Amino acid sequence: MSKGKGNRRLVVIGGVAAGMSAAARARRLDPDLEIVAYERSGYVSYGSCGLPYLISLVVPEPEDLVVRTPEQFGKQGIETHTHHEVTSIDVSQQTVKVKDLDEGREFTVPYERLVVATGGVAVEPPMPGTDLEGVFSLRTVEDGIEVNRFLAENSPRRAVVIGAGYIGVEVAESFVERGLETTLLSRPAQVLAGFDPDMAIKMQTELERNGVKVSVDDTAQGIEGDSTGRVRAVVSSQGVYEADIVMIAAGVRAESGLAKEAGIELGTKGTIAVDEGMRTNVPGVFAAGDCAETYHLLLGEPSYLPLGTTANKQGRVAGTNAAGGNATFGGVVGTTITKAFGLGIAVTGLTEKKAGELGRPHATVTIEHGTRAHYYPSPGRIHIKLVWDPDTGTLLGAQIAGPVLEAKRIDLFAAAVHHGMTIEELQGLDLSYAPPFAPVWDPILVAARVAMKE
Amino acid sequence: MSKGKGNRRLVVIGGVAAGMSAAARARRLDPDLEIVAYERSGYVSYGSCGLPYLISLVVPEPEDLVVRTPEQFGKQGIETHTHHEVTSIDVSQQTVKVKDLDEGREFTVPYERLVVATGGVAVEPPMPGTDLEGVFSLRTVEDGIEVNRFLAENSPRRAVVIGAGYIGVEVAESFVERGLETTLLSRPAQVLAGFDPDMAIKMQTELERNGVKVSVDDTAQGIEGDSTGRVRAVVSSQGVYEADIVMIAAGVRAESGLAKEAGIELGTKGTIAVDEGMRTNVPGVFAAGDCAETYHLLLGEPSYLPLGTTANKQGRVAGTNAAGGNATFGGVVGTTITKAFGLGIAVTGLTEKKAGELGRPHATVTIEHGTRAHYYPSPGRIHIKLVWDPDTGTLLGAQIAGPVLEAKRIDLFAAAVHHGMTIEELQGLDLSYAPPFAPVWDPILVAARVAMKE
Numbered sequence: 001m002s003k004g005k006g007n008r009r010l011v012v013i014g015g016v017a018a019g020m021s022a023a024a025r026a027r028r029l030d031p032d033l034e035i036v037a038y039e040r041s042g043y044v045s046y047g048s049c050g051l052p053y054l055i056s057l058v059v060p061e062p063e064d065l066v067v068r069t070p071e072q073f074g075k076q077g078i079e080t081h082t083h084h085e086v087t088s089i090d091v092s093q094q095t096v097k098v099k100d101l102d103e104g105r106e107f108t109v110p111y112e113r114l115v116v117a118t119g120g121v122a123v124e125p126p127m128p129g130t131d132l133e134g135v136f137s138l139r140t141v142e143d144g145i146e147v148n149r150f151l152a153e154n155s156p157r158r159a160v161v162i163g164a165g166y167i168g169v170e171v172a173e174s175f176v177e178r179g180l181e182t183t184l185l186s187r188p189a190q191v192l193a194g195f196d197p198d199m200a201i202k203m204q205t206e207l208e209r210n211g212v213k214v215s216v217d218d219t220a221q222g223i224e225g226d227s228t229g230r231v232r233a234v235v236s237s238q239g240v241y242e243a244d245i246v247m248i249a250a251g252v253r254a255e256s257g258l259a260k261e262a263g264i265e266l267g268t269k270g271t272i273a274v275d276e277g278m279r280t281n282v283p284g285v286f287a288a289g290d291c292a293e294t295y296h297l298l299l300g301e302p303s304y305l306p307l308g309t310t311a312n313k314q315g316r317v318a319g320t321n322a323a324g325g326n327a328t329f330g331g332v333v334g335t336t337i338t339k340a341f342g343l344g345i346a347v348t349g350l351t352e353k354k355a356g357e358l359g360r361p362h363a364t365v366t367i368e369h370g371t372r373a374h375y376y377p378s379p380g381r382i383h384i385k386l387v388w389d390p391d392t393g394t395l396l397g398a399q400i401a402g403p404v405l406e407a408k409r410i411d412l413f414a415a416a417v418h419h420g421m422t423i424e425e426l427q428g429l430d431l432s433y434a435p436p437f438a439p440v441w442d443p444i445l446v447a448a449r450v451a452m453k454e
Numbered sequence: 455m456s457k458g459k460g461n462r463r464l465v466v467i468g469g470v471a472a473g474m475s476a477a478a479r480a481r482r483l484d485p486d487l488e489i490v491a492y493e494r495s496g497y498v499s500y501g502s503c504g505l506p507y508l509i510s511l512v513v514p515e516p517e518d519l520v521v522r523t524p525e526q527f528g529k530q531g532i533e534t535h536t537h538h539e540v541t542s543i544d545v546s547q548q549t550v551k552v553k554d555l556d557e558g559r560e561f562t563v564p565y566e567r568l569v570v571a572t573g574g575v576a577v578e579p580p581m582p583g584t585d586l587e588g589v590f591s592l593r594t595v596e597d598g599i600e601v602n603r604f605l606a607e608n609s610p611r612r613a614v615v616i617g618a619g620y621i622g623v624e625v626a627e628s629f630v631e632r633g634l635e636t637t638l639l640s641r642p643a644q645v646l647a648g649f650d651p652d653m654a655i656k657m658q659t660e661l662e663r664n665g666v667k668v669s670v671d672d673t674a675q676g677i678e679g680d681s682t683g684r685v686r687a688v689v690s691s692q693g694v695y696e697a698d699i700v701m702i703a704a705g706v707r708a709e710s711g712l713a714k715e716a717g718i719e720l721g722t723k724g725t726i727a728v729d730e731g732m733r734t735n736v737p738g739v740f741a742a743g744d745c746a747e748t749y750h751l752l753l754g755e756p757s758y759l760p761l762g763t764t765a766n767k768q769g770r771v772a773g774t775n776a777a778g779g780n781a782t783f784g785g786v787v788g789t790t791i792t793k794a795f796g797l798g799i800a801v802t803g804l805t806e807k808k809a810g811e812l813g814r815p816h817a818t819v820t821i822e823h824g825t826r827a828h829y830y831p832s833p834g835r836i837h838i839k840l841v842w843d844p845d846t847g848t849l850l851g852a853q854i855a856g857p858v859l860e861a862k863r864i865d866l867f868a869a870a871v872h873h874g875m876t877i878e879e880l881q882g883l884d885l886s887y888a889p890p891f892a893p894v895w896d897p898i899l900v901a902a903r904v905a906m907k908e
Contacts, residue, residue: 017894050829050889064829166888297884308894309887330882337886346886375504375518404890405859411866411885411898418883419873428784429872430751431865432791432800433763434620435504436858440471440762444865 006094006110008034010322012117013086013096013258015039016048017308018289019117020068021315023078026323033323035077036109038084038098043141044070049308052167054144055151056174062141089114089262091282113284113322116259116272117315120252120290120306125162129223134231135246138167147247156244157181160234162220164191166338168249169203172212173340175247182212183241185234187250189217194336195399196351198366199385202401206343215239220250252306254291267293269304276328278318286322288314295331297418298349298396299358305332334397335414337407342380344407349397349417352387363390365451369443371406373435379403384447386423390454393422398447412444423451460548460564462488464776466571467540467550467712469493470502471762472743473571474522475769477532480777487777489531490563492538492552497595498524503762506621508598509605510628516595543568543716545736567738567776570713570726571769574706574744574760579616583677588685589700592625601701605632610698613637614688616674618645620792622703623657626666627794629701636666637695639688641704643671648790649853650805652820653839656855660797669693706760708745721747723758730782732772740776742768749785751872752803752850753812759786788851789868791861796834798861803851803871806841817844819905823897825860827889833857838901840877844908847876852901866898877905 010026012019015037023037037044046065053059070080083101090096096114099106122137124130134156136147150156159175161168164186175182184191184207190200191207191214204214218238223246226232234241254271265281267273272287274280276295280287289311293302310332320327337346355362366385372378382402388395398413400406416426427448433440441449464480466473469491477491491498500519507513524534537555544550550568553560576591578584588610590601604610613629615622618640629636638645638661644654645661645668658668672692677700680686688695708725719735721727726741728734730749734741743765747756764786774781791800809816820839826832836856842849852867854860870880881902887894895903 047827047829047889047894050827053830053889058831059829067828307887309885312894332884335884335886337888337891339888339890344891348884348886373501373504374521375501375513376507377512408886408891409865411863411883412869414885415866415869415883419875419879421873425873430786430789430802430868431763432789432802432862432868433761434791434793435501435507436793437791437798437862440501440503440766
C-alpha cells in the first residue's frame with residue numbers, strides 16, 4: 001500500500017454499470033476503504049440498455065432504470081457525487097482533478113486506487129447538422145428524458161434513425177411504438193452488422209413488416225434544419241428523408257481521453273488496455289466497462305464489445321482487485337441478443353463473415369425448425385445458423401433468429417463455444433423435452449445433426 | 455449377414471417413437487432392406503407426450519398427434535401394420551409370431567434384424583377396482599380417446615389422479631382445464647419425486663393455487679364402484695375421495711415380457727439390457743425406447759428414464775445399426791421438464807436427494823431471482839437450485855422452477871453437467887443479456903456466483 005495522501009481511498013470515475021459495480025464490490029471486501037465515485041451525469045447505477053424502452057414507454061419513468069441512488073450508496077459508505085466530472089488524472093501524484101458541474105468549482109482528490117469507468121460515447125458521424133434541435137443520441141438517462149420531452153412537446157411525425165446496430169434497431173421499434181413514421185438507415189448493406197446477412201435479413205423483414213422503412217447501404221451525409229434551427233431532413237447517399245426527429249445510433253466508442261492524457265496505455269480501438277485483472281499499465285489504476293478492452297476468447301486477443309453485462313462483470317473484477325483481492329475476468333465469446341417486435345435475434349462466437357475475415361477454416365449450416373411439438377401451439381419457427389471448424393468439428397459460433405424468447409437459447413451455444421464443444425458433442429446433449437417447450441428433437445440438436453451430415 | 459428366410463428383412467416390434475425412428479433411419483441408410491413394423495394399437499408414430507394435451511383440448515384431434523400414418527410409411531417402403539401384436543420371438547429361428555388383432559389369425563415372420571421397441575406400460579398399483587368403468591391410464595392414443603369419450607358422455611364432476619409424477623401433474627392440469635374438481639394423490643411426501651422437495655413444493659403450490667387438491671404421503675388402496683360398475687370413490691391411506699373419473703398415473707415400467715420369454719437378457723428395473731449401440735445380447739436384435747435401459751452418464755450405469763426424446767434418439771441408433779451402420783447413443787444426464795398452469799419446472803443431473811442416496815459429496819444452493827432487467831415487464835421470478843461437488847467444484851445437477859418458458863434454461867445446465875463444468879466455469883460464461891431477456895446478471899450466473907461463495 002502506498003503512503004500518499006490518498007491512502008486507503010478508492011476513487012471511481014464514472015458511476016454507471018462498471019463503476020458502481022466496482023465500488024459496491026470493493027466496499028463488500030474492505031469495509032474500511034474510503035470509496036468515492038464521481039459521475040458526470042445526474043444519475044448513477046442505471047440500466048443504460050433500458051433507454052430504448054424508456055422511449056417506448058415500456059419503462060414508464062427514468063427513475064425506474066436506477067438500481068441504487070447516490071443516497072443508497074451513501075448508506076453503504078460509498079460517497080457518490082453526480083454532476084461531478086473528473087477533468088484530469090495525475091498518476092504520478094495519484095490525484096484526480098474534479099469539477100463540480102453545478103457549483104463550477106474544481107478540486108483535487110488524492111487516491112490510492114483508481115477505477116476508470118468512464119464508459120463509452122455515441123459515435124458522431126462527421127457531417128453537418130448533428131447539433132440541430134431534434135437530433136439526439138442515447139447514452140444517458142438525460143438523453144432519454146430529452147427525447148421523451150421533445151416527443152411530448154413537438155409531436156413529431158417522422159423519425160429517422162441513423163445506424164442499424166442493436167441500439168438503432170431498438171430505438172426504431174420504440175419510435176414505431178410511439179406512433180412515428182420511422183426510417184432506419186444502415187451504412188452497411190444489412191442491419192445488425194454483427195450478424196451474417198442471411199440472419200440479419202430476418203430482423204430487417206420484421207422491422208419492415210411492422211412499418212419501419214429500412215434503407216441499407218445508405219450513408220447519412222448531413223442533417224438539414226429549418227430556419228428555427230430545428231431538424232427537417234436527413235440527407236444520405238441514397239436520398240433525402242424528411243425528419244421531425246433524428247436519432248444518431250452510429251455506434252459507441254470508448255471514452256478514454258482522460259486516461260490517454262494521463263499516460264495510461266490504450267489498447268484496441270481507443271480502449272484502455274487492461275490485463276485479465278482489469279489492471280491498466282499504471283499500478284493501482286484499473287479500468288472497466290465500455291471504456292476498456294475486452295478479451296475475446298475466440299479471437300484470442302482484446303476486442304471492443306461494449307455491453308452492460310460485461311461492464312458489470314469487469315467492474316466487479318476491478319473492484320475486487322482494487323480492494324486488494326484477486327479476481328480475473330474470463331473474457332467473452334461475443335454473445336449478443338436483441339429483439340424488435342416479434343423477433344428475437346442472438347449471436348455468439350464467430351459469424352461466417354468474421355471467420356472468413358480471419359481466414360479460419362469454417363463450414364456453416366442454417367436450419368429452420370418448429371419450436372414446439374408439432375401438435376402443440378407454437379410461437380413460430382426458429383432459424384439457427386452454426387459455424388464450425390470442418391477439420392476438428394469444433395463449434396465456432398451460432399446465430400439464432402425466431403420468436404422473441406427463443407433467442408435466449410443462444411446461451412447453450414455460448415457455453416458450447418466457450419468450452420470448445422464439437423458439433424458431435426452438441427448433438428449428444430441430453431436437452432429437455434416436453435411438448436410445451438420443444439419438439440421431440442430440439443432445434444439445437446437438429447442443427448447439430450444437420451451439421452454432422454456436412 | 456445371415457442366410458435365413460428373413461434375409462434382408464428388418465422387423466420392428468412397436469410403432470411409436472423408438473420403433474418408427476428405427477424404421478425410418480434404416481430405410482434412409484439401406485434402400486434395399488425390407489422393413490416391416492408391427493404395432494398393437496391403432497396408431498403409429500405419434501407423440502405420446504402430447505396425450506395430456508388431448509384431454510385438455512389444447513390438441514383438438516387425436517390424429518394431430520400423429521407424425522406419419524402407416525400409409526405414409528408405406529410410401530417410403532416401410533410396411534406398417536397396426537392392430538398387429540407380436541406374441542413371441544424365436545431368436546434361434548430368427549422369427550416372430552404375429553397376431554392380426556382384427557382378423558384373429560396368427561402367422562410367423564422371419565427376420566434378419568429385429569428392433570424391439572415395445573415401449574412401456576402404465577404401472578397398475580395392486581389394488582381392487584382398477585377395472586371399473588371410469589378408471590383410466592394414459593399410454594396410447596386410444597386411451598386418450600376413451601378418456602375424452604367418457605368426459606363427453608358422462609360429464610363427470612370430480613376427478614382423482616393417482617400418482618403425481620409428471621404425467622399425473624399434466625393430467626391434473628388437463629382435468630382442471632376441462633372444469634373438473636381434481637384431486638391429485640402422491641404416495642411420496644411430495645409431488646414430482648424426481649425433484650428435491652424444496653423445488654417440487656413450488657409445483658404443488660401452483661397446482662393448489664389453480665384449484666387442484668393435492669394430497670401427499672397418501673397411498674391409494676382401492677377404487678370403489680357403484681352398483682353399475684362405475685367408479686364412485688378412491689380409498690387411500692388418508693381418506694376417501696369421491697370420484698366420477700380416475701386416472702392412474704403411477705409410473706411406467708418397461709414392456710419387456712416378450713424379450714424376456716425369448717431369452718433376451720434383461721437389465722435394470724426389468725428393462726431390456728443394451729450396449730451403447732442399442733444391441734441386446736442376441737446378435738441382430740436391438741432394443742430402444744421405453745422398453746430399454748438408458749445409460750446415465752452421472753450414475754455411470756444403466757438406468758430407466760422413459761422419455762420421448764430418448765426413445766427417438768435410441769431408435770435412430772438402433773435403426774442405424776440394424777441397417778449395418780455404426781452409431782452409438784451417448785447416454786443421458788436425466789434431463790426432464792414439465793409445466794402446469796403458469797409454472798415450468800425442470801431438472802438435470804443429480805438432485806440433492808439422489809446425491810445423498812449415492813453417498814456422493816455434495817453442496818447445494820438455491821436462489822430466487824428476477825427473469826428480466828428490473829425495470830422491464832417480467833413474467834415472474836425464477837428459482838434455481840444447484841448441486842455440486844464441493845471438492846472439485848464440478849456441477850452435479852440443477853433444478854429450475856419459474857415462469858413456464860424459463861424452465862427451458864435447464865438445457866444450459868444439462869450441457870454443463872454433461873461436460874463436467876465447474877461452478878466457477880459456469881460463472882465465467884458469456885451469457886446473453888438485453889433487458890427483454892434477462893437481468894444484467896443472468897440468474898444462472900447469479901446461482902453460480904452464490905455457489906462460489908459457499
